[in-house]
Amino acid sequence: MAKFxxxxxxxxxxxxxxxxxxxxxxxxxxxxxxxxxxKAAGVKPTQLRKDLTYFGQFGTRGLGYKVGSLVTQLASxxxxxxxxxxxxxxxxxxxxxxxxxxxxxxxGFEIVGAFDIRPERAKGANLRMPILPMDRLGEFISERNIxxxxxxxxxxxxxxxxxxxxxxxxxxxxxFSPSILQVPNNVVVNNVNLAIELENLSYFxx
Amino acid sequence: MAKFxxxxxxxxxxxxxxxxxxxxxxxxxxxxxxxxxxKAAGVKPTQLRKDLTYFGQFGTRGLGYKVGSLVTQLASxxxxxxxxxxxxxxxxxxxxxxxxxxxxxxxGFEIVGAFDIRPERAKGANLRMPILPMDRLGEFISERNIxxxxxxxxxxxxxxxxxxxxxxxxxxxxxFSPSILQVPNNVVVNNVNLAIELENLSYFxx
DNA sequence: CTGTGTGAAGGCTTTCACAGCC
DNA sequence: GGCTGTGAAAGCCTTCACACAG
Numbered sequence: 001m002a003k004f005x006x007x008x009x010x011x012x013x014x015x016x017x018x019x020x021x022x023x024x025x026x027x028x029x030x031x032x033x034x035x036x037x038x039k040a041a042g043v044k045p046t047q048l049r050k051d052l053t054y055f056g057q058f059g060t061r062g063l064g065y066k067v068g069s070l071v072t073q074l075a076s077x078x079x080x081x082x083x084x085x086x087x088x089x090x091x092x093x094x095x096x097x098x099x100x101x102x103x104x105x106x107x108g109f110e111i112v113g114a115f116d117i118r119p120e121r122a123k124g125a126n127l128r129m130p131i132l133p134m135d136r137l138g139e140f141i142s143e144r145n146i147x148x149x150x151x152x153x154x155x156x157x158x159x160x161x162x163x164x165x166x167x168x169x170x171x172x173x174x175x176f177s178p179s180i181l182q183v184p185n186n187v188v189v190n191n192v193n194l195a196i197e198l199e200n201l202s203y204f205x206x
Numbered sequence: 207m208a209k210f211x212x213x214x215x216x217x218x219x220x221x222x223x224x225x226x227x228x229x230x231x232x233x234x235x236x237x238x239x240x241x242x243x244x245k246a247a248g249v250k251p252t253q254l255r256k257d258l259t260y261f262g263q264f265g266t267r268g269l270g271y272k273v274g275s276l277v278t279q280l281a282s283x284x285x286x287x288x289x290x291x292x293x294x295x296x297x298x299x300x301x302x303x304x305x306x307x308x309x310x311x312x313x314g315f316e317i318v319g320a321f322d323i324r325p326e327r328a329k330g331a332n333l334r335m336p337i338l339p340m341d342r343l344g345e346f347i348s349e350r351n352i353x354x355x356x357x358x359x360x361x362x363x364x365x366x367x368x369x370x371x372x373x374x375x376x377x378x379x380x381x382f383s384p385s386i387l388q389v390p391n392n393v394v395v396n397n398v399n400l401a402i403e404l405e406n407l408s409y410f411x412x
Numbered sequence: 413c414t415g416t417g418t419g420a421a422g423g424c425t426t427t428c429a430c431a432g433c434c
Numbered sequence: 435g436g437c438t439g440t441g442a443a444a445g446c447c448t449t450c451a452c453a454c455a456g
Contacts (some may be wrong), residue, residue, distance in 0.1 A: 007446075007447070009447070010329075010447090011406060011409055012402065012406050015399075015406060015426065016386070016399075018400065019402075021300040027272045032418070033414090033416090034415075035415080040386065043385040043448095044448075044449070045207040045415090045416095045450065046448080046449060046450075047447090048418065049415095049416060049418090050415095050417085050418080050447095050448080051416075051451090052416095053416090053417060057416080057417065059415080059416050059417080060415085060416075060455085060456070061411075061414080061415055061416045061417080061454070061455040061456055062413075062414045062415050062416075062455065062456045063414080063415070063416085063456070064358055064414095064415065064416080065416090072323065078405060078409065080408065080409065080411070082405065082408070084404075084408045084411070086404065089393055093303055093306045093307055093308070094303055094307055094309075096303070097299055097300055097302070097303025097304075097385075098300075098303075098400070100299045100301050101300055101400065102299070103300070103384065103400055103401050104400065104401060104404065106401070107401040109401065109404050109405075110352075116392075120353050122446075124401065146406065147408070148405075148410045149408060150410065154402055162350050166359060169454095171410075171411045171412065172407040172408060172410060172411050173263045173407075174400075174404055174407055178225060180222070180246065180247055180248040180311065184226055185210045188407055188411075190399070190406065190407050192398060192403060193221075194217045194380075194398070195220075195309050195310060195311065195312070195313040196218065196221045196222065196225075196306070196314065197380055197396050197398060198290075198292065198310065198313075198354065198356075198380055199221045199284060199287045199288065199315075200217060200218050200221060200287070200312065200396065201354060201378040201379075201380055201394055201396050202286065202288070202290045202353070202354055202378060203217050203284065203286065203287040204377075204378060205286070205290070205353045205354065205378050205394075206377065206392075213424075213425070215424095216425090217427070219438070239436090239437065239438090241437085249426095250426075250427070250439095251437095252426080252427060252428075253425090253426065253427080255437095255438060255439065255440090256425090256427090256439085256440080257428080257440095258438095259438090259440075263438080263439065265437080265438050265439080266433085266434065266436075266437085266438075266439055267432070267434055267436080267438045267439080268433065268434040268435075268436045268437050269434065269437070270436095270437065270438080271436085271438090274440075303423040323444080401450060
């Protein structure tokens, strides 16, 4: 299990495979071929096989993969990746939607705290949790040892908030703001820019 | 302007550059070096220069790029990409948040219609537009010649809805559902899987 | 004969190194 | 001197071809 050399893109696809495998497992399907799995994941069979061999070999030649053991193996690779507590900063439209989004809870991520410069404005949104003011941010993060943050503030505030997050000890940020964040090397950022996704798509329209 | 050979990733970054350039332009900044622009975009200077030369050369050696002409040039490359009417299918939590999301409107994308299997359930969300039932989908798309769709339905319905969209003539889909969509070659899909983004981030946490 | 595992080949991007122009 | 433009090199990832196991 040479975790240190797994390419970023492979790690990403492992999450994809894992979800498909979980479904197969729930449906009591016991074996699956790389061809079938690859089709479901939208990749080529060889790619899938190569991805899987990055952390061991557990297929049976002539037969395929045993779903049960694949679930276990993938879970152990992604283990650390799940059940992380998360905070969310910026309770606007997008922020409050994400707080309610079942997709996170379903996959084991719990948003344990939300922050906003104007904590009272989100009152109407009948959230399940209190919205805290920004000056409670640092304290909350270090006390609860939070490592993951979702950033849904306007672009103008994004860098300032990021600095505060990093200072408080956040190690990874899922950034929905339309800004590129400057962070130290030990902090990871994934950007989700919805407008760019749309723009990019429409570039390929005839 | 050899548009046909611009790599996918370059097109994506062009959108990024464009946003930064627009801001510089608003702030009356007239020239910018590849180093400065690259830093703001989070890429290496050489990468930026290479990206820009894919569709012409308009920097001045020893000086940098003229912001004004860069805005014009980039706008013309991305022109087709903007001001596309968009529909949204699946008015749950995420869907209704995206309908309200100012980020789209601000960048020139208008959601002109929304659809749901139970159009009445979104009543409370005080949306600016009517939510139409699914059986109006095909008609709406072809009448208005819509090419872009945002898909925010549960994974279980995603493929069925996709088939309907494709049949009606949709050419590009921004897919928020946790399923990989099977589509014909002439249809483009960009996937945004929020749970996987989080999982992926937390993989890199120490 | 079926389907995995994998070294080698191929393709796509990024980065380098430096020529060229202001 | 400063900064862009670009062929060549490097790096990374994907795909191929086929050996190998059940």
